[in-house]
Amino acid sequence: MSSEDLTMRAWRLHEYGRPTEVLRLDTIPVPAPEAGELRVRVQAIPFNLNDLERITGGNMMVRPELPYSPGMEVMGVVDACGAGTEEWGGRRVVAMPKGANGGFAEYAICPAVSAFEMPDTVPLPGAAALYFPFHLAWLGLFDRAGLQAGESVLIHAAAGGSGSAAIQLAKHAGARVFATAGTDAKVQLCKELGADVAINYTDTDFAPVVLAETANRGVDVVFDNVGEAVMEKSMQCTAYNGRYLMMGFASNKLVADEPFIVPRRVALGNFKLCGVLLAYQAPEIAEMLKTAMGWNFATSEVGAKIMREIVELVVAGKIKPVVGETIGFDDVPAAIEAMESRQTVGRTIVML
Numbered sequence: 311m312s313s314e315d316l317t318m319r320a321w322r323l324h325e326y327g328r329p330t331e332v333l334r335l336d337t338i339p340v341p342a343p344e345a346g347e348l349r350v351r352v353q354a355i356p357f358n359l360n361d362l363e364r365i366t367g368g369n370m371m372v373r374p375e376l377p378y379s380p381g382m383e384v385m386g387v388v389d390a391c392g393a394g395t396e397e398w399g400g401r402r403v404v405a406m407p408k409g410a411n412g413g414f415a416e417y418a419i420c421p422a423v424s425a426f427e428m429p430d431t432v433p434l435p436g437a438a439a440l441y442f443p444f445h446l447a448w449l450g451l452f453d454r455a456g457l458q459a460g461e462s463v464l465i466h467a468a469a470g471g472s473g474s475a476a477i478q479l480a481k482h483a484g485a486r487v488f489a490t491a492g493t494d495a496k497v498q499l500c501k502e503l504g505a506d507v508a509i510n511y512t513d514t515d516f517a518p519v520v521l522a523e524t525a526n527r528g529v530d531v532v533f534d535n536v537g538e539a540v541m542e543k544s545m546q547c548t549a550y551n552g553r554y555l556m557m558g559f560a561s562n563k564l565v566a567d568e569p570f571i572v573p574r575r576v577a578l579g580n581f582k583l584c585g586v587l588l589a590y591q592a593p594e595i596a597e598m599l600k601t602a603m604g605w606n607f608a609t610s611e612v613g614a615k616i617m618r619e620i621v622e623l624v625v626a627g628k629i630k631p632v633v634g635e636t637i638g639f640d641d642v643p644a645a646i647e648a649m650e651s652r653q654t655v656g657r658t659i660v661m662l
Contacts, residue, residue, distance in 0.1 A: 318337070318338060318416040318417050319415070320335075320336055320415035320416065321334070321336075321381075321643070322378060323376065323377060323380070326365065327365075327367075328366070328647070329365050329366075329642075329643045329644075329646045329650070330647055333414075333642065342419075343391060343392035343395070344393075345393040345394055346394055346395060346423070347392040347408065347419050347420065347422065348388045348392065348395055348398050348403070348405065348425055349388065350386040350388055350389070350417065350420050350425075351387050351388075351417055352385070352415065352418055353434065353438075353661070353662055354386070354434055354435060354437075354438035354661055355381055355385075355414060355438070356384075356471075356660075357646055357654075357657065357660070359558075360410075361380045361381060361382055361414075362649070362650050364380035364382075365646070372409065378412065379411060379413065379414045381412060381414035381415065381418070382407065382411065383404070383405070383442050384407060385403070385404045385428065385434070385437060385438040386403065387401070388400060388403055392422075398422060401427050402428050403420075403425045403427055404437070406420060406441075407419060407420050408420060416639075416662060423590055423591060423592050423595075424610070424613075426441065428440070428617075428621070429621060431621075432624055434661070435636050435659040435661060437631070438659050439631035439659060440624065442472070443473075444620045444629075444631075445613065445616050445617070445620075446472045446475070446586065447472050449608065449616070450533055450555040450586040451476060451479055451480055451483070451555075453612070454555055455530075455555055458483070459483060460484060460485070462485060462486040462488065462524060462529040462531070463476070463488065463530065463531040464516075464520055464529045464531070464533065464544065464547055465477055465480070465505075466533065466540055467490070467536055468491050468496075469489075469491040469492075469497075469500055470654075470656070471656060473489070473500075474503055474656055477489055477503045478503055478630070482623065488508075488520050488523070489505035489507070489509070490509045490511045491509075491510065491511070492511060493512070496510075497509070507520075511540075515543070516547075517546050520547040524547075524549070527549050528546075529547055529549055530549055531553050531555065532545075532547065532548050532552070533555050534554065534555060535557035535558035536558070536559075537558060538570075545579050548579055548581045550581070552581040553582045554583050556583065556584065556585050557586050589607055589608070590607065590608055590609060591607040591609065596609060631656075632656030632657060633656055633658075634654050634657060634658060636660075637659070638661065639661075645658055
């Protein structure tokens with residue numbers, strides 16, 4: 311049987327709506343990789359909050375043509391290589407699928423520039439939980455903020471994927487960590503991961519606590535993947551010459567593409583406002599996007615360096631992936647609705 315005759319199962323949507331209402335388990339042809347691309351035989355799929363927009367039809371930077379599979383991240387083994395990627399054959403990888411969708415399937419096409427080798431020394435399901443949260447946390451804390459030992463950091467949504475990664479990386483770097491989370495159980499997890507002060511934001515205003523604990527100075531770094539709902543109070547908690555990391559907009563994705571920041575508020579704060587995006591590009595593509603759009607992208611070499619450091623720390627037992635739940639492929643729609651309603655802790659991993 312030729313590769314063109316192979317079929318696979320894929321969760322796809324033909325219209326936007328609630329995950330349990332619009333996701334269909336279709337049987338479709340297995341795709342073939344083009345130049346610069348890899349085909350990954352998927353072994354595990356980590357959920358990401360942005361997968362929801364690709365199902366509900368919410369705010370998206372690029373809107374794929376229906377029908378399509380959501381899924382921004384996969385882990386598996388490279389079973390076919392496009393031109394120029396032949397050395398990747400047979401490797402165990404974590405990867406971002408082409409166009410940041412297509413991951414809810416048994417095979418996924420992934421640009422080689424967004425794929426990173428995952429050694430066998432890191433077993434599943436934890437291996438599948440490392441890529442996005444730890445890369446994003448590393449880019450924010452170290453590449454943008456330059457976090458140093460002895461400094462302090464406020465981490466929002468700290469029991470989630472990138473938040474739990476940020477706690478561990480910040481503590482490993484010698485920082486004092488303030489963490490916010492929405493339930494007592496999540497607060498306890500933050501403490502277990504190393505947070506020095508963990509706050510349940512549903513019953514305690516985090517800003518007075520942070521200011522009191524820092525002698526009204528504030529923290530050196532704010533790791534904000536929530537956005538609008540916490541931004542003003544977080545700015546109140548940012549120290550002189552601090553670094554405010556705009557990691558995401560979970561509380562209101564609509565503001566991601568609208569006028570939002572008041573310049574005078576930033577000026578009065580005397581802090582640095584830092585944008586953080588997890589997306590890697592080849593140098594020539596990054597240059598084209600810079601000249602055409604004014605955007606800046608990290609290179610795949612930066613991503614490879616981060617992955618090497620993360621794997622070394624995991625193998626040494628200094629940090630760990632936080633997996634809240636593992637599920638089967640048939641359970642995807644209900645499980646992603648559970649993530650939407652904030653019932654999850656850490657990462658949900660689909661095992662194939």
